[in-house]
Amino acid sequence: MIKNIGSKIASWIDERYNLEPLRNLIKHKKVPAHRYSIWYYMGGVTLFLFFVQLLTGILLLLYYRPGEDSAYESVRFIVTEVKFGWLIRNVHSWSANLLVLFAFIHMFSVFFSKAYKKPRELTWVTGFILLVLTLAFGFSGYLLPWNELAFFATKVGTDIVGVVPIIGEPLKMILRGGEDVTGATLSRFFGIHVAILPAIFTVFLVAHLFFIQQQGMHEPEKFKNLPENKKKYIPFFPDFALKDLLFWVVVFNILIFLALYFPWELGNKADAFAPAPEGIKPEWYFMFMFHTLKLLPAHILFIEGELFGILIFGVAAVIWMLIPFIKIKQKHGWKIQPLTLIGILVVFFIAVMTIIGYLV
Amino acid sequence: MKIDRRKFLNSLLGIGGIGGIISVFYPIISYLIPPKTTEPKVSSIKAGLSAEFPTNSSKIIKFGRQPVILIKTEDNEYKALAATCTHLDCIVQYKNDTKQIWCACHNGIFDLNGRNISGPPPRPLEEYEVKIVKDEIVITKAG
Ligand code: HEM
Ligand code: FES
Numbered sequence: 001m002i003k004n005i006g007s008k009i010a011s012w013i014d015e016r017y018n019l020e021p022l023r024n025l026i027k028h029k030k031v032p033a034h035r036y037s038i039w040y041y042m043g044g045v046t047l048f049l050f051f052v053q054l055l056t057g058i059l060l061l062l063y064y065r066p067g068e069d070s071a072y073e074s075v076r077f078i079v080t081e082v083k084f085g086w087l088i089r090n091v092h093s094w095s096a097n098l099l100v101l102f103a104f105i106h107m108f109s110v111f112f113s114k115a116y117k118k119p120r121e122l123t124w125v126t127g128f129i130l131l132v133l134t135l136a137f138g139f140s141g142y143l144l145p146w147n148e149l150a151f152f153a154t155k156v157g158t159d160i161v162g163v164v165p166i167i168g169e170p171l172k173m174i175l176r177g178g179e180d181v182t183g184a185t186l187s188r189f190f191g192i193h194v195a196i197l198p199a200i201f202t203v204f205l206v207a208h209l210f211f212i213q214q215q216g217m218h219e220p221e222k223f224k225n226l227p228e229n230k231k232k233y234i235p236f237f238p239d240f241a242l243k244d245l246l247f248w249v250v251v252f253n254i255l256i257f258l259a260l261y262f263p264w265e266l267g268n269k270a271d272a273f274a275p276a277p278e279g280i281k282p283e284w285y286f287m288f289m290f291h292t293l294k295l296l297p298a299h300i301l302f303i304e305g306e307l308f309g310i311l312i313f314g315v316a317a318v319i320w321m322l323i324p325f326i327k328i329k330q331k332h333g334w335k336i337q338p339l340t341l342i343g344i345l346v347v348f349f350i351a352v353m354t355i356i357g358y359l360v
Numbered sequence: 361m362k363i364d365r366r367k368f369l370n371s372l373l374g375i376g377g378i379g380g381i382i383s384v385f386y387p388i389i390s391y392l393i394p395p396k397t398t399e400p401k402v403s404s405i406k407a408g409l410s411a412e413f414p415t416n417s418s419k420i421i422k423f424g425r426q427p428v429i430l431i432k433t434e435d436n437e438y439k440a441l442a443a444t445c446t447h448l449d450c451i452v453q454y455k456n457d458t459k460q461i462w463c464a465c466h467n468g469i470f471d472l473n474g475r476n477i478s479g480p481p482p483r484p485l486e487e488y489e490v491k492i493v494k495d496e497i498v499i500t501k502a503g
Contacts, residue, residue, distance in 0.1 A: 155450060176394075273427050273451070275464065276453070298476070
């Protein structure tokens with residue numbers, strides 16, 4: 001009965017809009033199966049977590065009230081009074097962290113499998129921009145509860161921008177909505193977090209997914225060189241999609257576990273006239289940058305330490321974004337490709353700086 | 361002749377286009393930069409009674425919109441310094457064990473005269489004058 005109605009609706013639509021291309025796509029889309037197939041799931045999980053952010057974010061919006069005198073109070077109201085408010089907030093906070101984590105894992109897996117090479121240069125570039133936007137989501141969202149830690153994290157984070165010559169000061173003013181971090185900053189960050197970033201993010205996400213759909217999954221060198229009959233594929237529908245779904249369910253369970261047993265702290269309300277609390281630390285995904293800046297002396301050559309640090313990070317980020325367009329010749333006798341070596345050094349640097357940051 | 365006319369029209373369009381773009385973006389960029397709020401000029405404030413301020417302790421005082429850290433040293437001397445760290449804008453605190461001023465954000469340390477003695481801060485903290493007028497602590501901006 002239901003099946004009958006379903007196929008009737010399908011043929012009604014088909015008659016008018018021609019579903020043939022869609023049907024072909026579903027039938028023929030396939031995914032290479034090999035030792036490293038597991039990495040194909042990282043992007044999907046990142047996408048899933050973004051949807052979780054979207055849903056929980058919209059739910060939080062129903063009670064959240066930006067403003068120096070209302071933001072902290074409204075978040076406290078959400079976690080203490082609203083039914084399951086604590087759950088929604090914990091899921092939003094934890095999912096934000098998992099999202100950043102999986103975005104990083106996804107990026108490095110793509111990097112080490114060389115999937116950014118021609119013809120996928122723009123998939124890499126859009127992906128990198130999505131990661132930067134995700135970090136911006138994290139940074140702007142962090143201020144919204146208007147607590148002590150967030151207040152100082154935002155002071156430091158926006159003050160760093162001011163270090164850049166010429167454009168730094170105006171940019172800092174634009175971000176802060178004034179000289180200092182105040183309620184004006186909170187209003188701006190709120191707008192950035194819930195309107196500007198979601199809009200920009202959606203554009204790049206659509207482009208990213210469109211490129212992937214057009215080109216299909218990247219095949220590693222070894223797999224590509226196999227004789228045709230040795231290459232194994234699995235159909236996207238239903239095999240890969242179901243595996244994707246399974247992984248989403250696993251991550252979802254981890255997320256709920258974290259949200260239930262490790263509630264996100266709200267801390268003390270921000271006070272512009274209280275010292276920065278002892279042991280203040282940024283979110284873990286900014287730790288490697290934070291700690292690097294901490295280690296730099298006040299002056300390097302003729303410029304301030306931060307300026308030096310921020311310039312190096314800025315240049316490194318641009319190079320990293322443009323990696324598909326950079327060719328380095330492999331020297332004879334080298335066992336490892338130079339870019340792979342650079343990637344390993346980058347991961348090593350991030351890992352070591354993060355760990356040291358937490359130890360000291 | 362025809363080409364010239366086309367060229368002419370194209371450059372007219374180009375100039376008009378650029379003008380159009382500027383007339384859209386100029387107001388938007390200007391809008392983004394917050395207007396300067398005129399701060400009420402504060403030149404001195406009272407910070408409570410000297411007798412009520414414990415030795416070897418500190419508190420943060422609102423000097424207009426600026427936080428100022430007021431310290432009563434071990435020898436009952438007063439020091440008032442801008443509490444905003446010269447590194448990246450955090451608010452500093454007095455450590456009564458080491459008798460130094462400490463910034464928790466990146467471990468910056470200043471001495472009691474506000475000089476940056478270790479860590480990333482590039483400049484000393486600005487000093488304020490402290491006077492005791494009839495047992496009341498009065499802080500004034502130096503200079
Ligand atoms: C990549 C996606 C996103 C990330 C990484 C992210 C991250 C964050 C973070 C870290 C917080 C602070 C959590 C806390 O300490 O309470 C936050 C708060 C918030 N976010 Fe998001 N967010 C994302 C997307 C969204 C979206 C799409 C919306 C809505 C349109 C949204 C709405 C909110 C609201 C209203 C708050 C304040 C409530 C609160 O602080 O609990 N977020 N976000
Ligand atoms: S802000 Fe004070 S040491 Fe960095």
